[in-house]
Amino acid sequence: MNLADAGRRRRLDLLAAEHALGTLPWRARARLTAVAAREPVVAAAIEDWQWRLAGLAEGLTPIAPPDRVYAAILARLGLVTAPERRGAGLWNRLGFWRAAAIASFAALLVLGVSIWTAAPPAPGGYVVTLAAPGASPVFVASAGRGERTLRVRPLAPVTVPPGRALELWALPASGNPIALGLVDAEAGAVLTLATPSDALLAGAKGLAVSLEPPGGSPTGQPTGPILWTGAIVPI
Amino acid sequence: MADAASSARNAGLGELLARTALADQRAFAELYRRTSPHLYAVALRIVRERPLAEEILQEAYVSVWHHAGTYAAAKSQPLTWLTAIVRNRCLDQVRRRDVDTVTLDRDDDDAQGPEFAGTDPTPEQLIVAGADAQGVRACVESLPGTTRQAIALAFYQGLSHAELAAHLHEPLGTVKSWLRRGLERLKACLDRLGISA
CATH class of the missing domain: 2.60.40 (Immunoglobulin-like)
Structure with a gap:
């Protein structure tokens, strides 16, 4: 890897970190998301940072969402909302x-x-x-x-x-x-x-x-x- | 290194994800029951509007149902994977919304209800409590105070570069370079501890 590559890699990693942290403004964020969709290296760099940072969320106090959320998910998926029968998998x-x-x-x-x-x-x-x-x-x-x-x-x-x-x-x-x-x-x-x-x-x-x-x-x-x-x- | 309780919790979730990939509706229901309060808390903090947080949760779980098979246990813990999905969707929403609004400082936003503002620890307290589970406490604590504060505000409240600058009363460029240095140091520290992702 030559110096230019190393520099580019470092810049990519920083951009990926900012994308994952969420601080990039919309235009830059959308542009990087689009690049990630066609460049696996970029997608992987963003994912790595998302996972690195996501662990920080474990300290949050959980809040139960309203029941309507799960009902809406099942409806969107076209799954039965009736009480589940035994072995209804x-x-x-x-x-x-x-x-x-x-x-x-x-x-x-x-x-x-x-x-x-x-x-x-x-x-x-x-x-x-x-x-x-x-x-x-x-x-x-x-x-x-x-x-x-x-x-x-x-x-x-x-x-x-x-x-x-x-x-x-x-x-x-x-x-x-x-x-x-x-x-x-x-x-x-x-x-x-x-x-x-x-x-x-x-x-x-x-x-x-x-x-x-x-x-x-x-x-x-x-x-x-x-x-x-x-x-x-x-x- | 995750602690024992966190590993056990995640091991159970991994199995639920695997069964969800097989379209097992009961496993999916259990996965939702066990993870949605955590993910809802993540979403509410960032988008600060109940209907939007609910909508994001719906989209995230619909996506989980379809893509549970792509979860790779070797790369991340189940809860980490799920959190990343939800945060990413939340950030897309708030960053896009920034463009449509003139005000940059979302601290005046009174949509934030008491149950997800008042009783929770501050972002900085959270970063330490949360980091403990992933073994990155030492890394986060090694960052200078202002950098740590900026990373915490961005992570938990979803503040952008511009919002951080307004919140911290510092020039945009200064805040950006704090963050970059902080992220680089965080990565170097995680690498040293052997926690890559």
Whole structure:
């Protein structure tokens, strides 16, 4: 790094600090926000400062917001406001799975040709597209009926933080997630299943990818955030 | 280094965020119950208007529902991540509002209700109380008094460069350079302690 670079880096860091602290006037703030939207280095510098400073807020006396705020959030999200039923989470909502299955199937139609020509499976099987809620799919996983191989292929570029790995899980109808193996962000994976695909996938709720230490979760259960999920679509 | 209670609280929140990323509505409700009083306090201090603070809270949690999967535990504590989202939205609002108003000194603003003004510690007391949780107390305390005061006012009350200058009765340029030196020293100190973000 030459002196000019060092100087520029220092100036950027100061601007990022002022953006995060909030003291920049609107025009300068908006300009830097716009630059951050297309320059990851700038976005990262601002985020680092936001996180550095945010801890200072822990001394504040909490104030409960009025109930109408949460009701408004649920309304904006189109979620039920009725008292929650036991087990009313995602996994038990038929509508969600219907939507997820339709999305998976639509993605399959788009991708079908390339998947099946690249790796012709036995007739019939399972397909799962993995995505964050409301976002485009990032991986598609497929297994032929009765096969012990699950193929995972990337659909969109993803960034994995350094020193972290992606791990794929099956979410059985009941009980804990079952580790299936590590997935490479660029290459995907060809995973060998402990049981034939039908036993594992036919009744399962879906697949999920979590962020884990290198080599995968040390506990046998997801330890990092769940990044993407998808419903299983029999085909 | 966060203290044990803070780590335990954040560990639970991390799991709630992960379940929220799976669209688990009960986890989201619990996350809201446990974090919204803190975030509402952050927002009220900066925007000083109840309806606007409520609106920002709504937008922030709608965004959390959609983007919980992007939270990276390796980079920040859950509450830190959430606080950064809310502060950023608040600051966008007040800085944009500055442009539309002539008055620079928001201290005359009487929209500030007693429950978020009277009983709370002063910004400077807060910076020490809050810093304790993140282990940056020593760093903040090492700053000169005026710089510490300027950073506290900016952080907790959302004052801009111009507002700080008016509040502290100092020229704009002086206040800016205090702040810059203060932020640089804060960063150097945090780096020395191994607290990068």
